[in-house]
Amino acid sequence: MTTNNVAHVLISKKLARTAGVQTTNLTAANYLADGEMVVTDSTGTVIMDTAGGATDVSNFADVRICQNSNGHIFWSQPLKSRELVDYKGSAFSAAVEQQTSVGFNGTGGSIDPLNNSDYIVRVIRYDTQALFLNKEMLKFGAYTSSAAATQGEIATGLHASLLANFAREPQKTIQFDRISDLAMAATGTTGTFVEGSTSVATAAPHGVAVGDTIRVAILATNSDAVYIAAAGTAGAVIILDTPYQGPNAAGVGIDFVAGGLAASNCGVLMTGRPMRYHVGTFKYMKQRWELTIANAGSTDLTFLATADEGTGQWESMQQIEWFSAEGSLGKIERIGTPPPTFKSDVIANTPYSVLYLTSTDKAGVGTIDGPHNSPIQLYMILDKTGGAFNTNVTGAADSLVDVLDAWVAAFNIGTAQAGNI
Numbered sequence: 001m002t003t004n005n006v007a008h009v010l011i012s013k014k015l016a017r018t019a020g021v022q023t024t025n026l027t028a029a030n031y032l033a034d035g036e037m038v039v040t041d042s043t044g045t046v047i048m049d050t051a052g053g054a055t056d057v058s059n060f061a062d063v064r065i066c067q068n069s070n071g072h073i074f075w076s077q078p079l080k081s082r083e084l085v086d087y088k089g090s091a092f093s094a095a096v097e098q099q100t101s102v103g104f105n106g107t108g109g110s111i112d113p114l115n116n117s118d119y120i121v122r123v124i125r126y127d128t129q130a131l132f133l134n135k136e137m138l139k140f141g142a143y144t145s146s147a148a149a150t151q152g153e154i155a156t157g158l159h160a161s162l163l164a165n166f167a168r169e170p171q172k173t174i175q176f177d178r179i180s181d182l183a184m185a186a187t188g189t190t191g192t193f194v195e196g197s198t199s200v201a202t203a204a205p206h207g208v209a210v211g212d213t214i215r216v217a218i219l220a221t222n223s224d225a226v227y228i229a230a231a232g233t234a235g236a237v238i239i240l241d242t243p244y245q246g247p248n249a250a251g252v253g254i255d256f257v258a259g260g261l262a263a264s265n266c267g268v269l270m271t272g273r274p275m276r277y278h279v280g281t282f283k284y285m286k287q288r289w290e291l292t293i294a295n296a297g298s299t300d301l302t303f304l305a306t307a308d309e310g311t312g313q314w315e316s317m318q319q320i321e322w323f324s325a326e327g328s329l330g331k332i333e334r335i336g337t338p339p340p341t342f343k344s345d346v347i348a349n350t351p352y353s354v355l356y357l358t359s360t361d362k363a364g365v366g367t368i369d370g371p372h373n374s375p376i377q378l379y380m381i382l383d384k385t386g387g388a389f390n391t392n393v394t395g396a397a398d399s400l401v402d403v404l405d406a407w408v409a410a411f412n413i414g415t416a417q418a419g420n421i
Contacts, residue, residue, distance in 0.1 A: 006361075006376045007324035008076045010067040011317075011345035012037040014383040017390040017399055021046055023066060023073060032068040035345065036392050037380065038401040040064050042078060048398045050406035055404050058410035065378065065400070069345050074325075075110040076378050079359055081411040085375075085403070086358040089417035092351040092384050095310035099292045103155060103267030104181055108224030110265040112297030113149040118142065119299075121158055123174070123270070124290040139165050141268075152180070152261025154282040159268050160242065173287040175245050175271045177225035182264040184215050184255035191238065192214075192250045198230070200254075208238055208256050217253035218246065221270060228260060267300075272307055277315050279322045280339030284315035312352035317381050320345050324379070346381065353389075353421035355380040355401065359363075382421065394418050 004193055013035025020030045023044050032038060039047045041060045048055040057063070065076040103111035125137040143157030159178040166174065189204040193216060208214055212229045225245060232239035238254070272287040286307035293299055309316060323334065326342045333340060346352070361374040380400065382393050394401045401418045408414030 005076065006374060007320075007379065008074075008377070009321050009325040009379045009381065010037055010065060010074060010076065011035070011069075011321065011381045012067065012383060012393055012400065013345075014385050014390045017391045017396050020048075021398070023349065026071075032066070032073065033315070034068050034070060035383075037065060037067045037400045038398075039400060041064060046398070047403055050397050050402050057407045060407075061411065063407060064405075065380065067345075069343055074343070077361065077376050079357065079378070079381045081407070081413055083359045083361065084357070084408070084411075084413045085360055086356065087408050087414035087417065088356050089401075089421035090354045090356070091421050092353050093308075093310050094351075095313050096305055096308040097272035097285065097286060098270070098288055098307035099271045099305040100289075101148065101179075101267050101269045101300075101302045101304060102158065102291070102293060102296075103151065104179055104222075104265040104300055105267055105300065105304060106179060106221060106269065109300035109302055111151040111154050111266060111267060112299045113145065113151050113154060114295070114297050115144050115145060115147050115149045117149070117297075119145065119154060119158060120294040120296075121162065121268070122292045122294070123162070124292070125173075126288045126290075141165060150262045151266040152264060154412075155180075155261070155266035155268055163242065163245075166322070171276050173273050173275055174289065175272070175273050177269045178227075178242075179223060180213070180215075180261050180264045180266045180267050180288055181222050182213060182215075182226070182228045182257050182261065184213070184257045186217075187214075187254045187256050189236075189254065190251045191254050193244045193246065193248065193252055193320075195246065195248055196243050198240045198243050199232075199269055200240065200244070202236045202238060202254065203251075206238060206254060206256075208233055208254075209304050211256070211260060212256050212258050213260055214238065214240075215245070215255040216246070216249075217248060218256050220253070225269075226261070229256075243348075279318050280334065284309065284313070284319055312354055312381075312384070314346055314348055314350050314352065317352050317354075318344070318346040318348075320379055321381070341365035351384045351387075353382045353384045355382060355404070355417060355421060357404075384421075394421075 061081045091118045121141040123139045141162035142159045162176045187206045189202045191200040191202045208229050228241040230239040230241045276282045287308045357378040405416035
């Protein structure tokens with residue numbers, strides 16, 4: 001019998017290698033620690049050295065890899081040097097949210113202030129969690145400018161329209177901020193901003209008057225959102241003309257300038273927000289969209305950042321673990337309410353690098369048409385908290401990557417990956 005596309009997943013914690021580590025006597029002090037990974041020979045004896053001695057990795061054409069998960073050892077398939085197809089590493093890289101702008105983009109650009117013009121901004125979302133997949137979702141913002149149009153007026157109108165048209169979405173996947181290149185001075189105090197609220201409590205009297213423009217100094221750049229102080233602003237309270245759009249933030253600096261936005265370059269900045277995710281229910285992904293504008297003259301559109309799910313993000317690693325971790329052991333059902341649970345060693349908000357090893361099991365007898373090879377993938381998901389591994393993974397003669405690098409070199413079947421993760 002043949003099983004195609006077998007995937008094994010092992011997750012290493014950031015640990016120091018246990019001295020004299022072994023996998024046979026679970027009551028001994030040197031038994032494989034929870035989250036520790038080792039390379040062994042075919043009998044389960046830990047390979048302790050990359051050079052010299054009886055446990056030199058070059059003595060073993062066949063090896064296995066195992067991980068202790070909460071007192072249970074999970075083994076890879078036997079890895080035969082003659083059947084290795086690929087061995088490569090992938091370093092952690094952070095996820096990126098898409099960001100685009102209409103008009104001023106934080107460093108340049110502007111809105112062309114046309115009088116009596118019907119400005120239309122179209123946002124075409126690509127929502128791969130929608131029915132039939134890759135369904136385009138068209139939303140828009142519209143504003144008719146006055147007979148004496150200004151950038152501030154148009155940015156405010158488009159911003160308000162976009163907020164209104166996206167208000168009924170089941171989740172907030174795009175953040176819309178009005179921005180401006182106005183030079184501002186610090187108020188000398190900080191504020192507490194609550195998403196969706198127009199009221200800001202400040203740590204001390206702020207000196208902002210009704211009609212003044214404030215900037216929420218989260219990034220301390222002109223990409224930060226600007227608001228107009230509305231009625232009720234006084235003392236240690238600022239009332240915003242539109243609800244605060246960012247995530248909750250306390251102790252944030254506040255800059256201000258007297259008067260409104262009329263004399264500045266203005267724009268609407270659109271930034272992707274984390275989408276709903278739950279392993280087995282909502283897949284990990286980033287929001288993507290296209291942006292067009294009509295009846296806007298020479299108004300600038302800027303594509304500032306492309307969405308990227310990153311490499312080694314905990315959500316994607318958790319998905320790989322959920323789908324594959326115990327499937328090779330016979331736990332193949334993935335549908336249910338609630339979704340079934342399996343071994344779960346990936347830790348939320350942890351950065352991971354990944355070591356991939358692919359081989360082909362040629363042991364199958366096959367059927368009347370001859371033997372069938374079984375492609376087998378091994379994912380080794382490695383905790384890189386703080387930008388470094390501990391000696392369980394690299395940096396010691398008996399660590400996971402050092403042993404595997406020496407193994408592929410000894411049999412001339414791949415190149416070292418320690419520098420790639």
